Every structure is written in C-alpha cells, then in structure tokens.
Amino acid sequence: MNAIKEFRRNTPAMTVEAAEAARAQLMAAIHGPDAVRKPTATRARRLSWRVAVAAALALIVGGTVVTLRDKPDMTPVASVAELGERAARAAETDPTPAPGPGQWLYTKELQLTGVEGDVDRDQRDTWERWTSVDGKRSAWYQDGKLMFQGSAVMNPAELAKPPVTSAGVIAKIKAAILDEDRRGSQELNGQVPTGMLFMEINQLITEQWLAPDVRAALFRALPTLKGITVTQDVPVADGRRGVAFSLADTEARSYLILDPETFRYLGTNSTRLKDRTYTWADGNKETFKAGTVGLTAQLEAKIVNQAGQRS
Template sequence: MDELTLVERLRSEIPEDIDVTGAERRWRDRALAGTGRRRRARRPLLLAGVVAAGCAGAVTVVAVTHRPVEPGMPPANVAAVLDQAADRAAADPVPRPDQFVHQDTVELRRVPNNGRWYKDRNQSWISVGGTAPGLFRLKNWIQPRPDEYVPLDGDSVIAPCGQRAPIDRPYLGDLPADPDALLRLLARQGDGARAERQWEAASDLIARPAPPGVRAALFRAIARIPGVRLRTDSVDAAGRHGVAVTRTRDGVREELIFDPASHRYLGRRDVITRSGDRLGARGSILFSSALMSTQIVDKVPKPRAGVAVDAC
C-alpha cells in the first residue's frame, strides 16, 4: 500500500460531518514550534493518524476500528459500521436452492426534465438457485403528467438465469465470500479509476439478495475501498434515520445507510454536494431508497394479467 492510499484511509476514519481543519492547524503549529524545522514530506501521514485517533477518542487508529459500540450509539468509523453490519448479516438464515427471496423496496426518484418526484414500490421474488422463474412487481404512487415518463405499474416474470455470470444474476449465490476476492471482482466491473469501479459495483450489489457469507464479505470489502467516509446521520426513503457509509464523485455524495442499533442495511441516498451544479442545488436529493423487508419464501405469487418477461 502506498502512502497516499494510507493517508486517504486514515482520513476516512473521521466522520464527514466533523470539521478537523482547526485541529490540524493547531497540531502543525505545535509540532513546528517544538522542532524549529520545516515540515517533512511525510508529516501529513502522521498528522492524519493523530487527528483520526483524536476525533475518535482513542490512542491508536487500530484500537478505534475494532472498539465495540453500545447499541443505539453511533459507531466510531467506517470499519466499525461495516464490521457490525457484516456480523449481523452472517447470522441470517441460509435459503435452500429451491426457495425464493422476497424483497419489498420503496424508491423516490426525480422525474426527468421537470424535477418532480415520483414514488414507487418494488417487490421482487428472486430464485435462489436461478433455475426457476421469479417475479418483479411495480406500483407507482403518483399520477404521471402527460409530459412525464414514469414506469408503468405491472408485473414482470424474471426468466431463469442459464449461463449468466454470477455477478450479473439477481441472487448473488456464487460470488466469493471473501472481501479481498470480492474487491478484485468489483475492480473488473465498469469504467473509471479502480476505487470508482469497486464502489459503483458494490453499490449495485448491496441491494441484491445474497447468502449471508457473501453479504458479510461485501460489507467488509466496501470498508476497504479508498475514499469511503462516514456520516453520522442520513435518512432513507421511508424516513428512517441511520449512519451512512459514503463516497463522493462528480458532485454527488452516494450514501449507503445502516441502522445504528440493528446494523441492518436500510437503503441508499444520493445527495448533490456542489452549489450551482447542473443537477440542482447543493443538498438536494436525487434519489433515495428503503429496503423495507427481506423474507425467504417457498412460492412466487401468480403474475397479474399482461405480464412481461424479463431476462435474468
């Protein structure tokens, strides 16, 4: 690991909503006053470690990362949040190949071209083994205007997966249950810098059903992506508050939200971070979701009339 990567990871231990500029300046002034010499090139690395430890209230960064957190209290850093989420996920039941995972999700989106919001409810029944048809059910909660494109209500049958790559399947049953192996796989997806590819792929996978071991490994893999930060408060599409693991790119902060007490994944939110950006005003929300429930079931409901068939 090079020094720039280490600095970025150390600084990611500091929650985004804590301003450490003053602490950095005071530390630097005391250090320079004590030595009478100019700061060496490697000083920022040492500074980042001291500030991270000071803000977290511990002597060393390693001790902070693995410090247990009392239920209902905000975790100290990204690693603490995702370690707890991974431990919680690893204890979930393992479905049989002949079963289905039912997920109920609420999403809030901007209507293209006019900025109006629409809300929908997505329900999915995903085949664990990938050999049986699944079902996707969409329900809009607003009446679209004539000039708006809003996906129509209805059912879609999800075809069996066949020979599709494991990462492209709705159920992530064949992905590696190892954080390092997952990071290598994520880096082979999409475009851009390595960390951007990993984050984008992980953000897509986090909402899909997966075996407990794979889900736990994904959470721990996300903690190792450079540039990932922590926000101590965020809100999902259902209005639930949680802590958020975030990464900012192209003027948008993408937030993965977790319940601070149960450590379950709640949903996602995308927030504009630059004033005057073409996407909207700073602080505006572009998208949010809420995973309301996940259940293991034995059957899929009968599709409604006019059903479409989608690829796996």
C-alpha cells in the same frame, strides 16, 4: 416534483426494456452515464444498480417486515472500519436459515425523489422484485402480470467459492466489470472507479441473497475502498435514520445506510452535486440539476417459495 414519472415520460409501457430505461434515466440524474444500466439483453453480466435512485443483499431474509420507527438515541460508530466490522458480525450471526435452491428473495422498496432540502414526500414509487437465490432469474408485476427475465446479478455461487475474503470478493466483482467492459464500451482502461464498485456492492446488498460469509466479506471490504467514510444519522425514504457508508466524488454524494442498532440494511440516499446534460440513444438531450436527491427504503425482505409470492 415527481422525478420518477418525469424520467419515464419517454419510455413505453413497462416492458423489460422500459423498466430498465426508466431506472437508467433516474440513475443518470444522480450519477451520470457511467452508472446507467443498459437492458439485460445487451448486458448479460452487468453488475449495476437497478433501483430508482443512485443508490445491493437482503440482510433480512426470514419473513422479516421492517417496522417503521424512529431511533433518536443512536450510538455512533467511531470509524468506517468499525461500521464494516459491526455489519459483518451481524451478517455472520444472522440466525435465518439458508434458503433452498428453488426459492426466491422478495424485496419491497419505497423510492422517493426530489430536490435537496425539499423532497416531495407525496410523490413516491414502490418497487417489488423477486430474485432467485441462484441469481439466475428476476421477476416483477407489470399490469397485473408476472414478468420474468434472466438476472444480470453476479452469480452468488461465484462469490461463495472458498476461500471467501474481502479482497477476494472485490477482485471477483472487479473482474466481472472489466470483462464486460472489454466486451463492450472499453472505456475503463483496466481500472474500476470506486464509485462504480460502490454501486455494484450496493446492488448485491439490496437485490441478491448472499451467504453470510459473503455478506460479511462485502461489509469488511467497503472500508478498504478509497474515499469511503462513515456518516451518522442519514435518512432513508420512509423517514427512518441510520448510519451509513458514504462516498462523495465530483458527481454525487451517496450513502448505503444500515440500522444503527442491528446493522442491517435500511436503504440508500444520494444527492447530485453538479449540473450535467446527457444525450440519450434516441438523440434527445436532458439536463439534470445539482441538488437532485434520491432516497430508498427497504420495507420488506423475505425468502419465498416462488416468484410473485409475498408471504
């Protein structure tokens, strides 16, 4: 089942809006409309997952390329608090030099979608993205042409303002979400659901370069969120397996997966738990079935000097 192509069937060639719409439909298949990202032009500061699964900080930024290998002898972590602390310490001790102000984070991600227990591993997409380290611009290739847009990722400088604490970074992310909601749909009534906050953190971890202390604060914050637990031996899209922050609600079961030895980011895994039908802006209705699975795997993450550069 090639769900990525299926979800894109009603979108035009990959303009900015089309790319975002395609990802929005796949997001809805896993989580529903609350997780759908609208085009940047109408949501200038939205912090939401733009990956093609419900499934954000490249923990590996110094020219690192992921080696695909199995890890059969993983050492389990005892609790989600321990996972958060180990991941935070890995972020704090990362020896990679901080990038310069004009540099970009390049990420390459494998995306895989199917039905639980029967994911079609011959149907997959690869997504490449460049995000400026100041968080203001992003870029990707479309039909061989490098496309740019203003980035909707939260300004990393805001999160890095001292003092950097777990409670502080969570408060800033919540404030940004609620500010957008007040200026838009006004559906949240002053409350940010844990699932939405989990997605926003996931986006930052997968797409944005952040200072080590900010990364560490995010990892220490995850165990404090209601419903977040630890799950061992969770697969990502390329077959590697890791230890995960996990969240299950009435709509989906989602995982943010880390390497069990280095505690660096591997990818995401999410399964839809309920059938739901949604009506899109054009009036068309679409039903997404329980058991739809989305996986990602980060294949590369490195700092480069300009958008479009891969090495």
